[in-house]
Amino acid sequence: KAGVTQTPRYLIKTRGQQVTLSCSPISGHRSVSWYQQTPGQGLQFLFEYFSETQRNKGNFPGRFSGRQFSNSRSEMNVSTLELGDSALYLCASSSFRGPNEKLFFGSGTQLSVL
Amino acid sequence: AQKITQTQPGMFVQEKEAVTLDCTYDTSDPSYGLFWYKQPSSGEMIFLIYQGSYDQQNATEGRYSLNFQKARKSANLVISASQLGDSAMYFCAMREGVNSGGSNYKLTFGKGTLLTVNP
Numbered sequence: 001k002a003g004v005t006q007t008p009r010y011l012i013k014t015r016g017q018q019v020t021l022s023c024s025p026i027s028g029h030r031s032v033s034w035y036q037q038t039p040g041q042g043l044q045f046l047f048e049y050f051s052e053t054q055r056n057k058g059n060f061p062g063r064f065s066g067r068q069f070s071n072s073r074s075e076m077n078v079s080t081l082e083l084g085d086s087a088l089y090l091c092a093s094s095s096f097r098g099p100n101e102k103l104f105f106g107s108g109t110q111l112s113v114l
Numbered sequence: 115a116q117k118i119t120q121t122q123p124g125m126f127v128q129e130k131e132a133v134t135l136d137c138t139y140d141t142s143d144p145s146y147g148l149f150w151y152k153q154p155s156s157g158e159m160i161f162l163i164y165q166g167s168y169d170q171q172n173a174t175e176g177r178y179s180l181n182f183q184k185a186r187k188s189a190n191l192v193i194s195a196s197q198l199g200d201s202a203m204y205f206c207a208m209r210e211g212v213n214s215g216g217s218n219y220k221l222t223f224g225k226g227t228l229l230t231v232n233p
Binding site: 031033035042043044045048050055056058088090092094102103104105106107108110 | 149151156157158159160161164205207219220221222223224225226
């Protein structure tokens with residue numbers, strides 16, 4: 001069974017640009033969530049989608065948005081990039097069958113904003 | 115207040131010895147779950163072990179065990195017989211509202227502990 005796939009693996013952008021990151025969950029998983037990881041702030045929850053609906057959103061500005069498609073694949077978009085958006089962006093999927101259902105993470109997309 | 119506290123930024127252990135990574139948490143929710151993840155330098159987060167707040171016994175998964183002390187709000191990870199491949203960042207995380215009908219699947223992570231296993 002293929003794991004969570006994130007593309008691209010690395011991205012370099014300049015301030016003011018926008019970027020779209022992609023995540024393909026494990027087959028059969030309907031819940032996809034996104035996390036931002038930085039050396040200073042650690043791992044922070046961005047948002048979670050289930051069956052194309054955003055169920056939870058973290059404390060991030062509106063420049064961060066996402067969506068989920070009918071095949072459970074998800075995209076995350078960041079507009080008007082700032083230097084502080086440089087981070088590892090991790091996507092996780094879950095089958096969401098029970099309270100102890102674990103999240104399976106991808107290898108992440110390393111975004112550098114210059 | 116931080117919900118998950120990992121007080122050890124770095125730990126060193128000799129190969130084949132056991133090591134304990136500390137984690138304390140803060141929640142008023144009676145229904146929660148605690149997770150440990152490992153993050154090697156490749157970046158991927160690897161699930162290690164889970165403990166539910168109502169679980170009567172401490173969780174174990176192979177060489178990993180969780181020392182769950184509910185009254186102290188601690189959930190320490192014990193790795194037995196350390197291997198060189200165990201060198202990585204280790205994160206403790208909590209999910210609250212576990213029995214809330216599935217509306218919250220957000221994990222709150224600690225800052226992590228960098229474990230180095232020496233040969």
